[in-house]
Amino acid sequence: MTLAKVFEELVGAGAPVELTAYDGSRAGLLDADLRVHVKSPYAMSYLVHSPGALGLARAYVSGHLDVHGDIYTLLHEMTQLMDSMTVQARLRLLAGVIDDPLLRAAVSRRLEPPPQEVRTGRTSWLRHTKRRDARAISHHYDVSNTFYEWVLGPSMAYTCACYPSEDATLEEAQFHKFDLVAKKLGLRPGMRLLDVGCGWGGMVMHAAKHYGVQALGVTLSKQQAEWAQKAIAEAGLTELAEVRHLDYRDVQEGDFDAVSSIGLTEHIGKANLPSYFGFLYGKLKPGGRLLNHCITRPDNTQPSMKKGGFINRYVFPDGELEGPGYLQSQMNDTGFEIRHQENLREHYARTLAEWCRNLDDHWQEAVAEVGEGTARVWRLYMAGCRLGFERNWIQLHQVLGVKLDGDGDARMPLRPDWGA
Structure with missing residues (x-):
């Protein structure tokens, strides 16, 4: 049985995908816009030894499997097909492998994962030490500032944008996101802001430039800090804004009027959430506000982290996601009064669609800059995450908390004023 024949039996002859294989076989919809090419029998080795998404990712990142066409659309179509695949169909795939001597020889060899796959260790109690967190962050963020400029665009904002209208551009949506955070925090000239996990300094510069805040x-990430400090100097904001290459736990200053955490909580770890929120609470003046913006799970029925999953192995080592209710409970128990929360998951899906488009527009340059394997990791990761936000596998929440003063006063407006 040819490889293409096995594929056809699994997904049906009318699948909106064309599959070609190294053995010359072909299946699916001929001349389809979406094409998968199995370049080597070693692709099947990855699929057999690491079934599911991880095996497919390893085959694609290693270059043994090629995708032609929009990878998001392919994932969208193939996810539906794979969801409907029966156990009997999967067994037929294995039977097809066993019948082919070349495939049988390939799958008998267990391949090493591609070099882009990170191994941070299996000892869970060592997660989120300062040293290990620094390595995990460096793996993801110290890729190449030039690469990030191509993918993220001029804002260099690597967090969910907030689209003020259907026709808003990515840059307009990122500006609106930073402005929304600033308004929720009630920023005014002369205030002091601490932005933890600040990335390339987008929030810091926005607060300084548009609100006159000392930020x-x-x-x-050393590369982020260097890029941000240069951007701050070029914008003439050195009197108000600063970015340091520093663990948030090592910030010595206190009495901030506001704290923003935009995309950091995913890296903290469930066990460390009480100390994380406690630390931020301690950095605030009475009446100070925290805006926590992070990716969340729809509920708390699943584990915080999929240790063997693609995201954890290739993108965010040691990343952990919690449900919004759990995060709010941890904030509340630390002492924060929760004043507002909202889910922006549709906005993140749109943001990722723009990032995917940017990467495709700069594909050859990106491959030359970071290597094809790393570029493939990003292409797959962003398209998959877009699908995840659209299908409500993951969400994005902003939660606003306030540190009450000694009289129990939140110093908040009677009604939210950031939508005005």
């Missing part, structure tokens, strides 16, 4: 940002 300090900290990041574990």
